Each structure stands twice: as C-alpha cells, then as structure tokens.
Amino acid sequence: MKNNEDVPDFSNQSSSSMNKASALADTSAGSPKxxxxxxxxxxxxxxxxxxGGLLYGYDTGVVNGALPFMSREDQLNLTPFTKGLVASSLLLGAAFGAVLGGRFSDRKGRRKTILSVALIFIAATLGCTFASSVGVMVFWRIVLGLAVGATSVTVPAFLAELAPAESRGKLVTINELMIVTGQLLAYTFNAxxxxxxxxxxxxxxxMLVVxxxxxxxxWLGMIFVPESPRWLASKGRFGQALSVLQKIRKNERAHExxxxIKQTIEEEGKVKKATFKDIKLPHVRRILLIGIGIAMTQQLTGVNSIMYYGTEILKDSGFSTQAALIGNIANGLISVIATFVGIALLxxxxxxxxxxxxxxxxxxxxxxxxxxxxxxxxxxxxPFIILGLTVLFLAFQQGAVSPVTWLMQSEIFPLHLRGLAMGITVFCLFTMxxxxxxxxxxxxxxFGLSSTFxxxxxxxxxxxxxxxRYVPETKGRSLEEIERSFQKKEKRYFAGKKKVLAKNANI
Structure with a gap:
C-alpha cells in the first residue's frame, strides 16, 4: 500500500462535484422517505x-441429525472416532478458512470474499451430499469448513464497518441470529x-443438500451489495467510501x-499492508490475546457438544432416535429466541x-x-430433565455468550488489522x-455423559x-474510540515503566 503522503484527500476533488453531491444529500437528509x-x-x-451465518448454522447443525443415519452399516458405517471426525472436520477447515478469509478480505475486500465463499458453499455441499465414503465426506467437510471460517470472520467485520456505533451491537449480532436460525432449520428438516x-x-x-x-x-444477493466504506477508505478510495456512507447515513454524519476513519488511518500510518509484524506492537498484542481468550471461552462452555451431538445425548438419556430428533427442535428454537433477547440487551x-x-x-x-x-x-x-437443562444451557449460551463473542471480535481490533486479527482469533476458536x-x-x-460435562x-x-479480569467494555463506543483507548493504556503503561526505571536509576 502507499505511504501516508499518498493518502488521497477527497477535499481535493473538484469542488463542483462535491458541492453538487452535498447539495443533493442535504436537501433530502431530513426527508422521512x-x-x-x-x-x-x-x-x-x-x-x-x-x-453466510445461516449457512454456517445449517452446515454445523445438520450433522446432528444426519450422523445416526450415516452411521448405518449400509451407509458410511461410522465408529465413535469417525463420527467425531465427520462432525469436526468442518471445524478444522474453518480454522484455516478464518485465517485465509481474513487475509483475503483485507486485500480484496469484504464483499468479494463473501461472493467467493458462496460459490465454495455450493460446491462443497454437493460434494458432501454425494460422498461415497468417510474419506470423501471428510474431504468435502473440510472444504465446506473453509467457507464457514472465511464467512465467520468476514461477515461480522463487514457489518461492524457498516453499522452506526449506537446500533452496531444489534446489526452485528444479526449474524449470530442467522447462525442459530440455520441450526434450527437443520434440526427441523432433520426431524x-x-x-x-x-x-x-x-x-x-x-438433509445435506438443502x-x-x-x-x-x-451469491446472488451479494452482487448488489456495496463494499465496506472503512475497507474502501483503508485503500485510499475515499470518494467511494463517502458514496457508500451517504446511502446509509445522513449526509453530515457521513462526512463526519x-x-x-481518515484520521485513524493517518494516525496509524495505515496505508501499508498489515502483516504479522504489526502484532509486535504492545497494544495490538494485548488486544489480540484478549480476542483469543474471548474466542476460546465461547467453545470451552461445551456448546458444540450439544449442537453437534444433541441427538446422541438425548438418545443416551432415554429418548428414541425419532424422539431425540424432535427434541432437538426445542434446542434450536430456544437458540433463536435467546439470540433475539441477546440482540435486544447488547x-x-x-x-x-x-x-x-x-x-x-x-x-x-x-x-x-x-x-x-x-x-x-x-x-x-x-430424558425430559436433560432436554430441559440443554434448553436452559442454550438460553444462556445463545442469548449472551455467543452474541458477545462475535460482536467483540469485530469491535476490538484496529481497522488495518481487523481481517488478520479476526482470522487469528477465529482460527483459535475453530481449532478448539x-x-x-x-x-x-x-x-x-x-466416560459417560456426567464425567464429560x-x-x-x-x-x-x-x-x-x-x-x-481481562475483558473490557466496548458498548456505545466507535471502533476508532475503542482502538485509541487501548493505545492510551499502552502509553500510560510505558510512561509508568519509565518512571520506575528512572527512580531505580537514582537509588
């Protein structure tokens, strides 16, 4: 990318075109229409x-009901280990997809990344549908995971960069709502x-081909969706960034x-490509470790033991296969309801x-x-008590833990590093x-259900x-304000360290 001196300033654009655009926007800024x-x-x-979140939810949830039928001797004849391999291979692909997707979205744009992964979703879904062996199924599940990982990084970042600060929580967590909606649809179709x-x-x-x-x-919808204004600005395309902002903000606010955004880019010197060297900055490293910690906590609850193996858990507690599949709909339904509550509360x-x-x-x-x-x-x-407790578990997980996890991943990282950093943290999330x-x-x-839980x-x-101990509050603060707060903490830390060193030197 370019040096700071080369950052385009849209104030240098022709005054007539700028005045014309402002006049048109100002005349309609207050219009209810x-x-x-x-x-x-x-x-x-x-x-x-x-x-993209809906596909993430469906592809991770559908295996819950498909596994008992895949396991039959005349089908894929799965053992406990190969069951785990089929279910988890998607997550292995997602871990790498998160890193690759984050890098690709930083270089080529959020929109182009989502368009690309939509095609991968189509191809990989068909590959899984027609799989003739465990090996073929695992391969296509890994490819499917690449799309899941890339989407899980790119979509929250894309929404965070489009949303106004006061409603960013609601908009970004719509992705989480779509994830659990996809899981509910999977459980419903399975049953x-x-x-x-x-x-x-x-x-x-x-079940899979749906x-x-x-x-x-x-894929069709993203053809008509604009690029992220913050990504456009990070590439020096300020005119296009303004054009996008004016479609979703009042004219005055779009300019502000x-x-x-421009000030943040200039302050960071971020008109250079983000690399792993940027992680050496103390405040960036601290943010990254917090992001990894938040990502890990979401998985350490054991949520996906229920989301992937809920049918097996309910069968073990006493339900038949068909009854367990129907019971799983309750898990999917509470996930959707809880996510609505979470969005309202965030x-x-x-x-x-x-x-x-x-x-x-x-x-x-x-x-x-x-x-x-x-x-x-x-x-x-x-069986009914276990079902009730899994519903209670998912109410807390999907109503609080998961929405906050994905939202904070999109909030706490600097603009130029957002794709790379989210790729790293989501890699850790999917690895777990x-x-x-x-x-x-x-x-x-x-060991049985109780010991495992x-x-x-x-x-x-x-x-x-x-x-x-470590997680900060980000509510009601712009993405730029959040970044500056971490930089201020870093400056205070080093200022304090210098005083201590100076004091020790005088002793």
Missing part, C-alpha cells in the same frame, strides 16, 4: 450478507425427513464518519456483564446435567471447536475468571 430508504438499504445489506423418509437408506443426503439453496441466495446492558452472566449460566446448567445424569440414571423422567467436536464422542463413549464445568470456571 430518504431516512426510511437508508434504513431499509442497511437492513437489506445485513439480511443478504448474514446468509421432518427422519420421520417421513427414515426408512430410506440415503435420507441423510437429502444447504445449496441459501448458498445460491447469498469518513473524516474520523446495546443496553453491555458486552462484559452479558458475557459474565452467560458463562455463569452455562456452567451451572452443565453441572446440573452431570448431577442429574448420575442421580436419576434409568429414570423415565431423566474442532477438538471438542472430535473428542466429545470418544470421551462420551469412554464435569470437564466443561471446570473449564467454565476458568473462563469466568478470565472475563472478570
């Missing part, structure tokens, strides 16, 4: 781009297909916001208290599942997700302590 149009356009962008076509040998293939439809919608309550409360709730829920699994073993009431998905059926088979309880306690 224009205001409605801006809101509708922003919501349309949000809806289309978050189909319907299993109970109507369960005698068909290849019913699981029908995901091609939202992938096509995502672009000036703030910009009112704040990120930090929500994350703390959510982790406390998930840890207690898992503790109760472990205790009741021992105390009521063999009881006819146990992969390990949970791979090892849970093995641990479940070896007690491990997650211990990890939950560690996560609570981390949040209390």
């Amino acid at each position: 224009q205001k409605f149009s801006r809101k509708v356009f922003l919501r349309l962008i949000t809806f289309v781009s978050t189909f 319907v297909l299993a109970n109507t076509m369960g005698e068909m040998a290849h019913v699981w293939r029908y 995901a091609t439809l939202p992938a096509v919608i995502l 916001e672009l000036n703030a 910009d009112r309550v704040g990120r930090r208290p929500m994350l703390f409360t959510g982790l406390l709730g998930t840890t207690i829920s898992l503790l109760l599942i472990g205790i009741f699994s021992i105390a009521l073993k063999g009881s006819s009431a146990l 997700n992969f390990l949970v998905g791979l090892l849970f059926p093995v641990l479940f088979n070896a 007690f491990i997650f309880v211990a990890l939950g306690i560690v996560s609570i302590l981390f949040v209390k």
Whole structure:
C-alpha cells in the first residue's frame, strides 16, 4: 500500500462535484422517505450478507441429525472416532478458512470474499451430499469448513464497518441470529425427513443438500451489495467510501464518519499492508490475546457438544432416535429466541456483564446435567430433565455468550488489522471447536455423559475468571474510540515503566 503522503484527500476533488453531491444529500437528509430508504438499504445489506451465518448454522447443525443415519452399516458405517471426525472436520477447515478469509478480505475486500465463499458453499455441499465414503465426506467437510471460517470472520467485520456505533451491537449480532436460525432449520428438516423418509437408506443426503439453496441466495444477493466504506477508505478510495456512507447515513454524519476513519488511518500510518509484524506492537498484542481468550471461552462452555451431538445425548438419556430428533427442535428454537433477547440487551446492558452472566449460566446448567445424569440414571423422567437443562444451557449460551463473542471480535481490533486479527482469533476458536467436536464422542463413549460435562464445568470456571479480569467494555463506543483507548493504556503503561526505571536509576 502507499505511504501516508499518498493518502488521497477527497477535499481535493473538484469542488463542483462535491458541492453538487452535498447539495443533493442535504436537501433530502431530513426527508422521512430518504431516512426510511437508508434504513431499509442497511437492513437489506445485513439480511443478504448474514446468509453466510445461516449457512454456517445449517452446515454445523445438520450433522446432528444426519450422523445416526450415516452411521448405518449400509451407509458410511461410522465408529465413535469417525463420527467425531465427520462432525469436526468442518471445524478444522474453518480454522484455516478464518485465517485465509481474513487475509483475503483485507486485500480484496469484504464483499468479494463473501461472493467467493458462496460459490465454495455450493460446491462443497454437493460434494458432501454425494460422498461415497468417510474419506470423501471428510474431504468435502473440510472444504465446506473453509467457507464457514472465511464467512465467520468476514461477515461480522463487514457489518461492524457498516453499522452506526449506537446500533452496531444489534446489526452485528444479526449474524449470530442467522447462525442459530440455520441450526434450527437443520434440526427441523432433520426431524421432518427422519420421520417421513427414515426408512430410506440415503435420507441423510437429502438433509445435506438443502444447504445449496441459501448458498445460491447469498451469491446472488451479494452482487448488489456495496463494499465496506472503512475497507474502501483503508485503500485510499475515499470518494467511494463517502458514496457508500451517504446511502446509509445522513449526509453530515457521513462526512463526519469518513473524516474520523481518515484520521485513524493517518494516525496509524495505515496505508501499508498489515502483516504479522504489526502484532509486535504492545497494544495490538494485548488486544489480540484478549480476542483469543474471548474466542476460546465461547467453545470451552461445551456448546458444540450439544449442537453437534444433541441427538446422541438425548438418545443416551432415554429418548428414541425419532424422539431425540424432535427434541432437538426445542434446542434450536430456544437458540433463536435467546439470540433475539441477546440482540435486544447488547446495546443496553453491555458486552462484559452479558458475557459474565452467560458463562455463569452455562456452567451451572452443565453441572446440573452431570448431577442429574448420575442421580436419576434409568429414570423415565431423566430424558425430559436433560432436554430441559440443554434448553436452559442454550438460553444462556445463545442469548449472551455467543452474541458477545462475535460482536467483540469485530469491535476490538484496529481497522488495518481487523481481517488478520479476526482470522487469528477465529482460527483459535475453530481449532478448539474442532477438538471438542472430535473428542466429545470418544470421551462420551469412554466416560459417560456426567464425567464429560464435569470437564466443561471446570473449564467454565476458568473462563469466568478470565472475563472478570481481562475483558473490557466496548458498548456505545466507535471502533476508532475503542482502538485509541487501548493505545492510551499502552502509553500510560510505558510512561509508568519509565518512571520506575528512572527512580531505580537514582537509588
């Protein structure tokens, strides 16, 4: 990229064209029709781009109901280990997809990245649908994971860069809502297909192929969606950035916001490509470690043991396969309802208290599942109690922990490093997700439900302590303000260190 001296200043554009644009925008800035149009356009962008989240949810949730049918001897004949491999291979791909997607989105743009992964979703979904062996299935699940990882990094960053500060929480967490909606759709289709076509040998293939439809919608929709104004500005394309902002903001605010973005770029010297060398900056390293910690805590709750293996857990507690699949719909439904509640609370309550409360709730829920699994073993009431507790667990997870996780990933990183840093943190998230998905059926088979969940309880306690000690509050602050606050802390730290060194030198 260019040096600071080469940063384009749109004030140098022809005054006639600038005045004309401002005049047109100013005359309609207060128009109710224009205001409605801006809101509708922003919501349309949000809806289309978050189909990436819908695909993420469907592709991770569908395996929950498909596994029992894949495991049949006349199909893929899965063992506990290969079950874990099929379920978790997507997450292995997602870990690398997060890093590659973050880098690609920084270089080529958020929009182009989402367009590209939509095509990968289509191809990989068809590959999984027609898989003839475990090896082929695992390969295509890894490819599918590349798209999931890239989307999970790019979509939240894209939305955060488009959203106004006061409603950023709501808009960015729409992606989380779409993830859980995708999981609910997966559980619903699984239950319907299993109970109507369960005698068909290849019913699981029908469960998988449904995901091609939202992938096509995502690709078609993104053709008409503009690029992120902050990404455009980071590339020196200030005129285009202003044009996008004026479509979703009042004219005066669009200019103010672009000036703030431009100032941040100039202050950072960020008209150079972000590399891993940037992580050497103390304040960036501190932010990155906090981001990794938040990402890890989301997975250490054990949420995906329920999202991927909920059918197996409910079957073990006493439900039949068909009843377990129907019961999973309750898990999907509460996830959607809880996410709505989380979106409503995020910009009112704040990120930090929500994350703390959510982790406390998930840890207690898992503790109760472990205790009741021992105390009521063999009881006819146990399956319903386990189902009720998994619903309670997901209410805390999807209503607090997950929305805050994805939102803060998009908030705390500097503009020029956002794609790279989110790639690193989401890589860690998916790596942990992969390990949970791979090892849970093995641990479940070896030690039982209660002992496995007690491990997650211990990890939950560690996560609570981390949040209390290290996680900052970002509610109601612009992305530029958040970055400057970390830089100020760094300056205070070094100023204090210099005083200590000077004092010691005089002793």
